[in-house]
Amino acid sequence: MxxxxxxxxxxxxxxxxxxxxxxxxxxxxxxxxxxxxxxLPPVTPGARIFALGLNYADHSAELGFKAPDKPLVFLKGPNSLVAHGGTAWRPRDAEQMHPECELVAVIGQTARNVAEDDALAHVGGYTVACDYAVREYLENYYRPNLRVKNRDALTPLGPWVVDAADVGDPQALRLSTTINGAEVQSGSTADMVFPIARLIAYLSAIMTLEPGDMILTGTPHGVAFVNDGDAVVCEVEGVGRLAHRVELAP
Amino acid sequence: MFAGTAYGTALNDRRQVAALDPAFRAAPYKAPPQAPVLYIKPGHCVVAGGAVVALPAGCDALGIAATVALQWTVTGPTAVRLAIDVSIPHDNFYRPAVAELARDGFLPVGAAIRRPADLDALEIVTEIDGETVHRWSLSNLVRNVPTLIADVAAFMTPMPGDMLLVGTAFDRPTAGAGRRIRVSARGFPALEARIAAAGDGA
Missing domain, CATH: 2.30.30 (SH3 type barrels.)
Known part of the structure; x- marks a missing residue:
């Protein structure tokens, strides 16, 4: 469902x-x-929103980083989310805004110190996110910093949460991004550095995950920049097709 | 559980930024910070005054940073409360410190009051087991409260229910299991918390 x-x-x-x-x-x-x-973005009010940096080796290489030895986790606020069909606003002083298609795992039951082998049983469903970065605003303090990753409405999310049971193996899904119909990102969740089960085990050793908490699991290679008026679609096979537009901020 | 999101402000203590300036001009930072350096403490961090904060396994003492939380209401950042920004001590600011800052219960907060017109000279006092161990004035902030609100609003919009911690002291004390913390400031309801070993009634 x-x-x-x-x-x-x-x-x-x-x-x-x-x-x-x-x-x-x-x-x-x-x-x-x-x-x-x-x-609305299909998020449980009050849920934590985790996101991953450099969780695909090919994307890390493209950015000039080696893959990290532990998950590069950051948090986002709900102000950053916008629903399917919504608008992501490009700041007036930034040109380098690039879309990042991501599979999102939604926790379905309390997870505390879970073993990797048991971790996927704690996922209730999946959705899709486009976790934009605005590269002009990168600074090397708590990077990726909130000015890059927590801007209002720069994380389209949705269109829905699909039950985990309907998805099958979450580490064998194709992801893609198109801008005005042209493919700019194409990858497979098989290429995650830290698969979802390991991320849940890692996070649940730090804090108690609760139903509704979301993990944006990172993006594969393909750095493309968007312009005003662009129609952007992020799709994860078997999960959903998330569409939004980009417009210049007022 | 607190339904909003709490945002913390790092590197907003003038003495800290001055002391670390040489390091901030070298790798991996390469330049001093320009925009406010924020971190997120999700609603699960927030606990009411009097709460017990659990020491994570393998951690002997927690950083105890007494500060002021601005509280957004439907009319804007019009309320304030004392807060204890609990952390696992760390001195590397390159990557987000989620494991160090965002643990369950790591943000005890006091009762909210109406925001005074001027907080620039507010002194916050921290006692541990009845002894005053730290005094810190908001006159130390790199960005004072109005400037911080404006500079944060330039890239994100806190919503009613959200909080913004105005900054934390460079020389914050630490406290281990069994310690009782009390934070006070003139005009604010005092705030207490207790540190407990993992599994000790937390």
Whole structure:
């Protein structure tokens, strides 16, 4: 099942996407046409949002880094998220804004000191993120710094959370990004330096993961820059196709 | 659990930035910081005054940085409270220090009050087991409160419920298992916390 978060009839709700993808069934029994739904990023309010840097060896090499010996984890605030169909705003003083397609694991049950072998059982579902970086703002303090990675609406996320049971092996999924239909990123989750199970084991030794917590698992190679008016699509096989536009910030 | 997000401000103590300036001009930093250096303490870090903070396994003492948290409301950053920014001591600022800063319970906070017009001279006092061990004035901040709010707003928008810690002292004390912490500042409700060994009632 695919779980959609939206605003309908004046309040935030969650619903389930129909088999043909045309509508969302709400708990009340109402159906909302998917194309007309006012979507929200499918995040549990209050959940932690972890993200990974340099978690694909080919992307690290492209940036001139060697792959790290422990996960390069950073955190994001909910201000950074924007729903499928939304707009990511390019800052007026920056040209080097590049999209990063990522598989997102959503925790489904409490995880504390879990072993890698048991870790995937703690995943409830998956979604897709485009974790933009704005390279002009990189500084070498707590890098990647929040001015690069925690800007308002520079992390499109969605369109939905799909049940983990419907995805199969999360380390064998194709990821891609297109800008105006042209492919700029193509990779496989098989190439993660730290696979999802190891990330959950690592994080759960530091803190107690709770249902809804999200792990943006990093991006493969392909550094491309976006321009105003671009239509960007990030897709993870079997999870979803996340579309958004880029516009110049006011 | 606290539903908002807390943002901390690193490298906002003038003496710290001056002392580290030579290091900041060398690798891996290569230049002193320009924009505010922030970190995230998710809602799971936030605990009410009187809480017990657990020492992580393998850690003998925690950094105890008494500070002021600005609290966003629907009308903006109009409230403040005392906070204890607990950390595992670390002196490398190159990569995000999630394991050192963002653990469960690592941000005890006091009751919120209306933000005073001027916090520039506020002195924050830290006692451990009844003895005053540290005094720190917000006159030490590189960016004072209004400047910090403006410089953060230039790249992100805190939402109602979010907090922003205004900075932490270079020479913060540390405290190990069993220590009782008390933080006070004129006009603010005092804040207490206790450090406990892992598994000791935490």
């Amino acid at each position: 695919k779980h959609v978060r939206l605003v309908h009839a004046g309040r935030e709700q969650w619903g389930v996407l129909s088999a043909d993808g045309a509508s969302v069934r709400l708990a009340s029994g109402h159906d909302v046409a998917f194309d007309e739904a006012v979507l």
